[in-house]
Amino acid sequence: MIQVGVNGYGTIGKRVADAVAAQPDMVLRGVAKRSPNHEAESAVKREYDLYAADPDRTDEFEAVGLPPAGTLSDLLADVDVVVDCCPAGVGAQNRDIYDAHDVRVVFQGGEDATVADASFTARTAFETARDADAVRVVSCNSTGLARLLAPVAESFGVETARVTLIRRGGDPAQTDRGPINDIVPDPVGLPSHHGPDVNTVLPGVDVDTAALKAPVTAMHTHSVNVTLETTPTADEVRRLLADESRLFLIPEGAGIDGAGALKEYAMDLGRPRGDLWENCLWGESVHVSGRDLYLFQNVHQEADVVPENVDAIRAMATDTAAAESMATTDQALGVGL
Amino acid sequence: MIQVGVNGYGTIGKRVADAVAAQPDMVLRGVAKRSPNHEAESAVKREYDLYAADPDRTDEFEAVGLPPAGTLSDLLADVDVVVDCCPAGVGAQNRDIYDAHDVRVVFQGGEDATVADASFTARTAFETARDADAVRVVSCNSTGLARLLAPVAESFGVETARVTLIRRGGDPAQTDRGPINDIVPDPVGLPSHHGPDVNTVLPGVDVDTAALKAPVTAMHTHSVNVTLETTPTADEVRRLLADESRLFLIPEGAGIDGAGALKEYAMDLGRPRGDLWENCLWGESVHVSGRDLYLFQNVHQEADVVPENVDAIRAMATDTAAAESMATTDQALGVGL
Amino acid sequence: MIQVGVNGYGTIGKRVADAVAAQPDMVLRGVAKRSPNHEAESAVKREYDLYAADPDRTDEFEAVGLPPAGTLSDLLADVDVVVDCCPAGVGAQNRDIYDAHDVRVVFQGGEDATVADASFTARTAFETARDADAVRVVSCNSTGLARLLAPVAESFGVETARVTLIRRGGDPAQTDRGPINDIVPDPVGLPSHHGPDVNTVLPGVDVDTAALKAPVTAMHTHSVNVTLETTPTADEVRRLLADESRLFLIPEGAGIDGAGALKEYAMDLGRPRGDLWENCLWGESVHVSGRDLYLFQNVHQEADVVPENVDAIRAMATDTAAAESMATTDQALGVGL
Amino acid sequence: MIQVGVNGYGTIGKRVADAVAAQPDMVLRGVAKRSPNHEAESAVKREYDLYAADPDRTDEFEAVGLPPAGTLSDLLADVDVVVDCCPAGVGAQNRDIYDAHDVRVVFQGGEDATVADASFTARTAFETARDADAVRVVSCNSTGLARLLAPVAESFGVETARVTLIRRGGDPAQTDRGPINDIVPDPVGLPSHHGPDVNTVLPGVDVDTAALKAPVTAMHTHSVNVTLETTPTADEVRRLLADESRLFLIPEGAGIDGAGALKEYAMDLGRPRGDLWENCLWGESVHVSGRDLYLFQNVHQEADVVPENVDAIRAMATDTAAAESMATTDQALGVGL
Ligand SMILES: NC(=O)c1ccc[n+]([C@@H]2O[C@H](COP(=O)([O-])OP(=O)(O)OC[C@H]3O[C@@H](n4cnc5c(N)ncnc54)[C@H](O)[C@@H]3O)[C@@H](O)[C@H]2O)c1
Ligand SMILES: NC(=O)c1ccc[n+]([C@@H]2O[C@H](COP(=O)([O-])OP(=O)(O)OC[C@H]3O[C@@H](n4cnc5c(N)ncnc54)[C@H](O)[C@@H]3O)[C@@H](O)[C@H]2O)c1
Ligand SMILES: NC(=O)c1ccc[n+]([C@@H]2O[C@H](COP(=O)([O-])OP(=O)(O)OC[C@H]3O[C@@H](n4cnc5c(N)ncnc54)[C@H](O)[C@@H]3O)[C@@H](O)[C@H]2O)c1
Numbered sequence A, B, C, D: 001m002i003q004v005g006v007n008g009y010g011t012i013g014k015r016v017a018d019a020v021a022a023q024p025d026m027v028l029r030g031v032a033k034r035s036p037n038h039e040a041e042s043a044v045k046r047e048y049d050l051y052a053a054d055p056d057r058t059d060e061f062e063a064v065g066l067p068p069a070g071t072l073s074d075l076l077a078d079v080d081v082v083v084d085c086c087p088a089g090v091g092a093q094n095r096d097i098y099d100a101h102d103v104r105v106v107f108q109g110g111e112d113a114t115v116a117d118a119s120f121t122a123r124t125a126f127e128t129a130r131d132a133d134a135v136r137v138v139s140c141n142s143t144g145l146a147r148l149l150a151p152v153a154e155s156f157g158v159e160t161a162r163v164t165l166i167r168r169g170g171d172p173a174q175t176d177r178g179p180i181n182d183i184v185p186d187p188v189g190l191p192s193h194h195g196p197d198v199n200t201v202l203p204g205v206d207v208d209t210a211a212l213k214a215p216v217t218a219m220h221t222h223s224v225n226v227t228l229e230t231t232p233t234a235d236e237v238r239r240l241l242a243d244e245s246r247l248f249l250i251p252e253g254a255g256i257d258g259a260g261a262l263k264e265y266a267m268d269l270g271r272p273r274g275d276l277w278e279n280c281l282w283g284e285s286v287h288v289s290g291r292d293l294y295l296f297q298n299v300h301q302e303a304d305v306v307p308e309n310v311d312a313i314r315a316m317a318t319d320t321a322a323a324e325s326m327a328t329t330d331q332a333l334g335v336g337l
């Protein structure tokens, strides 16, 4: 059994913790957190051992009736792999303490690529994690793009992909994020950094991205164009994509018209937190004209990287093959719609 | 066992169906729907028997691989009570078919009060349903207000309650509802009809309401003032409210600052669809100055009426006492935070 | 002097009326409206003769102290050209009455192309209006695209243009339009009808569009890619576009980051209603990589078609050359930032 | 002629500058700004002398072709009164430099009341400014409440006013302000600080406020209850309020249903920036039941304090009577709908 800890128990951390706890070959030894807020309370209700990430704030946890099982160091002493889910940039600051405890670490996409030995997405870069002490799961948007472009590149060849990313302004509980009534080019300079980030896990595929920030909280939306090297039919593309375990082809006629309905669908199926671990592609939008493929997809920013984190752990800590790891992960979580 | 059917399987209907299915003394015989969209698919995935509400559209269900178990009439033939969860106003049109099948019926708050023999909230009007053939569970806002005002009136006396209702513009998946960047007095005439609606289940309590529509989807927010007949302390009020099973006092310092965090909290606790069946009151907001009580509460429009529907069924179909019914409902659902 | 009337005095109609009134060679004979709301009142305050579009509702105007100067027929009797600014689809219904009065008519982009003899944008299709009895100014999005793509095609050649249109959900005062918290592919089928609409005024340019609806009210945002036939530098593209009178290159470093700041800028410059008649392109976003041009532009949906309507009138009613008409229009309005 | 300078040329500063420039008895000597952004450019286009607020950043202004007329000190040397419109809290830091130049100063509502000798609203506290070296115009919300409550208190007596303030989350161009999809009690503790702030200009009127932040940018909305000391009819209240020059009673039937339509109305009337200097009260909402008055009003946060700033200058620098000053201000600006 792989002993795993999670440091940073927020949007991503709590989902990774649940996913690890659900794996047949992993044990969640505990989660570390800085502040004893409602998320700390719910960790305890889930019977996760709660550790104080900041040893100086242990008493704050005690004050609200959530006495920690120890500090981050205590947790690190017990694990093979730690998953760092701290806010963007904090992971890099944590690198020293992980090295000091000689644990392997999985970072998140808010960190610079240089934080780790390799960047990771299970579909495209599983093997890069083999000998790594630290890997970085790429961001939600990059994960979503790599999953889509990899099979397209393999089957039809990609001359150039051009993607407009309409990013959610903030997560649902982030009340200090905007915009309120605006679409903001962000960054305004083109192409955006997202394309190069995709290339850290999918090298050799030419992808230009343009990114904007929108007043929505539920999902990112991607408007995708790919100039292919061949001329498949739209149906061939649909069939290819439908075969990918972490892609969900939204059926026509089901009345799913946006992120709200997608989340509703996930919740109706009993998904925890309404999580959509899969890219959600509108089947109806898939169109090929000459060598130009067009489609819309949505990415649930809070969820799509979660199975990737699980696979990253397995890639680093075992010699399980990629396909087997992904199958195990998906089976344990219920990935696949 | 009470045999129950649900007609109209949308936002409210699917939740009522789940809640009925979870009761120890009820059997969900099936759900009826007009259109075979993704919600129909998820009903089938939940192994609910799916009936075609409109007999002329049976073939549409077959066309998408969801052959119905029969039509609405077939369902009505098998049940003691039907819960009508059709869009506002459609319930009244359905009254004839329910009468023809001689089934008791629970309507929702989108119907006029005249649709039924009595209006219903378990906390305040359980007994009114006893001899009724038809009851109407009042709207999400009225339910939330009755639950709050009833104990306050009983313990401290209510001279006048004045409530500003900042209503969500639409449910999360309703993409055709606005406003986008506006707060709309709705109705602009004061006081709004919500106060009289509260009085259908809580007569004798003077309550003036002012309602507006806001560009949010997750919850309604109530800004509440009550001029009391006595002068309790804020702590006495908090203690009283904390004792009510369907009121949740949001703890201070937990980092819950709005509807987004409330839903996050519910989802972290594993609530299906992140449902908050309880009124959510900010403990920190409770303030008494002279005889004036002030507080903020949030109401999850999609969820708070759900336990009420269950109790309405039991009130009509059994002679279970109110307290026992509410306890059974709450226990089966997991109400109480 | 060209005698002009405006039928339909809403978002577009009131702007067209002001623009006509400002021209040295046109007389605004009056505006017709159906309902005597605040826009009718403001027409009167601007001293425009107000006509009742619906003869049966004349008394409603009188009731609120806005007695009309006559009915639509009276207005039509006095004009050379009527500009129909009624809601989408209503224009087609009005065609008969215009024909009966033998007046030339300018329709708006909400009508089908078949409503008129020709579609119109001054930059690309001025001459098509010469012998026409009726022209249709294309929609705000199509106008914005034609203005951008025409000079690019002329100077650098367009192999294919691919544009993602992130459309505003509703105009600022439309409180019944959504979405509230969603980005909706609309239409979900690709490519959208906007490309063919551009081709009605700019034939021969290959343009694929993808359209979505967003919870914003101020402007549309376009994420543009053009595969060129040549390889200009970004600066050459910027210089070309800066030379176009109805394109505004947002300067770098000015602190303009979205539609809110753009409108603020327009209002600070004293523009009526903060109108931006020009396409607004982020200079900083212009990027060329190989033959691929990328840029972001914003289009003020309420305003960009206004100068086009003026030119359409002149094209139909005079033999003024395109360049002269556009210069006159721009001078009278103050177009050009 | 009163020599006036404005320090801080943003949302409030640019409006105050325009308002000062429009007065018959004032000269706008210049405006000072820190950064040479698009607002600086528009100041120059308006032919206002532009000064560098930060002497170390003069060259930044030169770099973009906006050479400043001098530094803040130069401006202060020339004026009788400076209006500080810097971001909240910065005004207090500026106090020393104003004192050093021995100029009178008008601060804004983002500062603590202690920044100045007196707080100011023309309707209720004109005389407090007479001998003051520094006054603070209260915030947009407090200004709006004082204007409403003063006449009500004078004519009908106020036992207690209870107001729910649904505040705009950010101004239209502020893309970093939220919330996106939430209504946030802010502050969650009740009553909010707005009531005491109103009392700085309207002492002796009991007013309890509850404040929330909403995802809108155009206006604040107030849901108002006043328990009166007398029992006027709604019409008497309407007549009283209609007589106040800085209150606008939105007429029934005009089709104005929210902030979007209000701004549209202002823009249609040619108001600069669509500014609504007046409180906007829905006439239809005014209701009296017993001694309880209810109504809705909207406040344009960017504009309502502007005439107050002008009057504050006149109150400090002249012995003009309040009524005369307000009439002059209103006449020069065009206040009164
Ligand atoms: N939210 C998303 O949509 C998303 C998607 C993909 C990747 N990511 C990346 O995941 C990472 C985490 O983001 P998130 O959205 O979960 O953030 P979050 O703010 O929701 O959670 C961060 C958690 O870390 C805790 N924390 C803060 N400082 C800490 C420290 N020094 N030690 C331990 N814990 C600390 C916080 O209390 C919080 O619980 C970031 O790199 C982010 O870029 C986020
Ligand atoms: N959504 C809320 O927030 C909320 C809260 C409290 C009460 N209510 C009330 O609950 C009722 C249902 O509202 P909802 O939000 O669930 O609506 P909904 O639109 O989400 O669901 C209605 C369902 O009824 C189906 N339907 C439509 N016509 C039908 C017919 N003739 N026969 C059978 N089924 C039909 C629709 O297909 C849909 O599945 C209304 O009275 C509403 O006012 C809604
Ligand atoms: N609003 C935009 O962003 C926009 C942009 C470009 C083009 N358009 C097109 O312009 C046209 C007008 O749109 P709008 O946004 O100004 O609409 P609007 O709803 O703002 O205004 C329409 C006006 O027409 C009046 N009206 C309705 N029926 C009428 C009738 N039978 N006779 C006379 N008047 C009638 C209404 O009272 C209203 O004043 C549509 O074709 C639309 O597609 C709109």
Ligand SMILES: NC(=O)c1ccc[n+]([C@@H]2O[C@H](COP(=O)([O-])OP(=O)(O)OC[C@H]3O[C@@H](n4cnc5c(N)ncnc54)[C@H](O)[C@@H]3O)[C@@H](O)[C@H]2O)c1
Residues within 6 Å of the ligand: D007, D008, D009, D010, D011, D012, D013, D032, D033, D034, D035, D039, D053, D054, D085, D086, D087, D088, D089, D090, D108, D109, D110, D111, D139, D140, D171, D301, D302, D305
């Ligand atoms: N925006 C509103 O809705 C509103 C309403 C009423 C009162 N107020 C108050 O008015 C004041 C100004 O707010 P605003 O919204 O206009 O802010 P803003 O951010 O729009 O403008 C502030 C301006 O001050 C400049 N500035 C920053 N630091 C400066 C310095 N040290 N010296 C000189 N200039 C400096 C900025 O460049 C900017 O031009 C605040 O006290 C605020 O609370 C704002």
